[in-house]
Amino acid sequence: MTDISCFQPIGRTVEILEGKWTILILRDLFSGIKRFGEFRRSLAPISPKTLTDRLRLLEEQGIVTRTVYSEVPLHVEYKLTERGQRLRPIFEAMTTWALAEDAISQSEQ
């Protein structure tokens, strides 16, 4: 029986979330399917190379699927897998923390 309170297994989650931009890329994907250009606008000034690298890693880790539509102009869509969707409670906890800290710092002013 693994003791959850010591947070030892967290290393596997860190492998997914670490790296600048990754959490923000995933945040965008929780609101639905995204195209490459949508990420670039949302995450400016991210470079195309960094964005490509991060998305490719998330694909390799089974968090994101990439679908190419061979229309003119060609476009590519990114979507969370079921495994990626299961990260949702982490994002809820991160958002709750940010909102609570805002409320605390406002009440202290």
Place this chain on the structure above:
Amino acid sequence: MTDISCFQPIGRTVEILEGKWTILILRDLFSGIKRFGEFRRSLAPISPKTLTDRLRLLEEQGIVTRTVYSEVPLHVEYKLTERGQRLRPIFEAMTTWALAEDAISQSEQ
């Protein structure tokens, strides 16, 4: 009223957690007060410079306190602040995800 479902406020949490090692440093602090040398052993091969930088940033962000004990030999202890302790649900969610993914991948074998 902020819509939690879009996870927009998450940027403030990312400022705290991003950077290689930061999540693992915080994981160690959730099990109690730590000395510099304890982090170095737990997080090997982290460099002393990186560890110092990360701890200093966490101190500036109000997540960690640093106490110097002027005994011989001099030692320094690090501890989570209340603000840092409030990150706990994020760490619980990250641990739960890692354990659940392990269980799923084992059941698929």
